[in-house]
Amino acid sequence: MIPAPSGPSPVVTVVGIGADGWEGVTDAARRVLRDAEVLIGGPRQLDLLPSECVGERIAWPSPLRPAVPRLLAEHAGRRVAVLASGDPMFYGIGRALAEEAASLRVLPHPSSVSYAAARLGWPLEDIEVVTLVGRPAARLAAALHDGRRLLVLSADATTPGDVAALLRDRGFGPSRMRVLEQLGGDRERTTAGTTADDWAQAHPPGDPLNVVAIECRRAPDVQRLGAVPGLPDEAYEHDGQLTKKHVRAATMGALAPAPGELLWDIGGGSGSIAIEWMRVHPSCRAVTVERDPVRAERIARNAERLGVPGLRVVTGDAPAALARLPRPDAVFVGGGLTAPGLIEACWDALPAGGRLVANTVTLESEALLADAYRRHGGELVRLAVAHAVPVGGFTGWRQAMPVTQWSVQKSLNPVPGADA
Template structure:
């Protein structure tokens, strides 16, 4: 199978190899916009439009036209948020011949004078617009692959809501075609009505004065979250994410989600990180969903129910955090059984009863047991003194390579440290 990338410049912009593939095809599969760009006289093959939803239809169409010369038409670079990924996963890369066209990102960066390697790219095609929030940092350049003519206005509204109203926006339409056009403004005063649906939005990020600054590392300000007091506070949260050690592509179970902060900041470490937040309170579960959208990770999955029962059927985790409900019967046994070899478990508690439970598991399975104590400077009359928050006992452990316990520990490994 051959996959041909085509741009807004249509047939005229194709290489000789791409044209030869199209003229020799018995079946042409693609979106309506791509298929119309291939002239029928030069490309007489049968034409098939992708149905919606597209992904479930891929194996059926490939089976239907098996044994015939198939060419799939794709927009721009088929392996950049394109159909190439689905086809590669379905039939294997060794059975594909891919002839890419410059992507809209390459065109946009060429027009703007932006180095591609220094430009953040966010797509909102079939994905929530809220994902853009995680890419907003002072001075950064972001390209947004639009979902249609309404995307620029929606992007401007999100920038205003997230404190980036002064950001400069430029809309680049029909990149690479004779009808290419561009217009600009700031998100605060976006003046333009919806334009061409084929567009890319370039954002020069500028934070508004007084807007809350959100860094790229765990330990966001507590004020970034909507909460009812059930929130892992900033300094303990940073230490907890450090112990969980997220890596790209990994899945976290956040058990006893509260306000969702651990799962949210796990996902913010890398776009491919995934998390499931389990929370028994429907009100808190709804709050977790709102916090995840506000902080740019709307893909956080929220399961409403009590653990361990609510854990049944979830995909196997790479790491588990338990922030509440430690003494629930069978909870620690359930998450330990669910962890694969090399999986990490981190549990926090402030109660003596749960601390005793963690001490027992520490003796049996090893790992690291620490007490995190945080004090804040506060006024004492006309002077300043320290006010200590409730200390947090934290147990972290990596499941042994053979599925059993890690090496035993000694009492010398139990430490107390201030954060």
């Protein structure tokens, strides 16, 4: 039994409830639900409560998130209980309530992920969880690696079919899929495992309350995409405007992405820097600015293909297009360096500790980077890559155009001898 908190009772209590309904709710949670003056939840969850829960029942409106502060304000001072599926703090309403409620108590129920791992015999620490509730199926692509086990939180009964289609399209058709429905309830059911290639023929849509389990298997003839920056150039659709693999890996090392950070990618080209920034961690965010609308559309296609459909693509000229963007943690300039005021605008937008990296292959832009290096410090390097190619009956080196790269971290303390 969960002990009652000391001091005054919180205004809002979140109660996790599973497919087993009232039978699976703890005694402490039952007391809260019986005592509540207001009961808020989805219609399915509210229907699980018995008549002894006499509080006013309010179903969440759509869209849900904007309604949270309004409903809390309307019922301020009353005993409010909010129903949530499983663990409210795991991709649930608990996050929004924690941001809005002055005082919050959470009584969790086992999550569908915990149930699924138990049924499958999969250690939770070895599983990656991807939610497709209110999110595009394309985001699953970033998690596809041979041999990995994934649990997908489904939006509805159509999600397993969407997942199977994506796996086939991304070259993971041999992956084994199972769907676990109504976990923890008396209607619990697990489909027999089959491959994504065979899913559509073997399994029509089932229960909307489901989790998809995937054992990833890449088809032998499909290109392998690693988990670190420097994806093969062939992974991108492009017209030649692409930061090449080896330079891209070095650029990402200089940008040093961390979870939750935002990147401005200026002169996006094919979007490779922004895409690989977002692939580092699910919470990494990026905005790419590209003046050519054809290239901007291509960036969006690359982002969806490579599992980061949340990449924001802005079509416009920098620095004008930067004015309304949220403040970045890092900026990459891959094109347009000669635009008047661009380097200054990027520098001014960065907070202390922010990073700026710029690449160029032209003498004109190189002169601008040398001046920026003089004024702000940092590191100025030249990256040269050569590839072995046939030379008659022998092999020789073909040199790619060298890339000049300036990288700097903004500090509150000016660099000695440099301009502020």
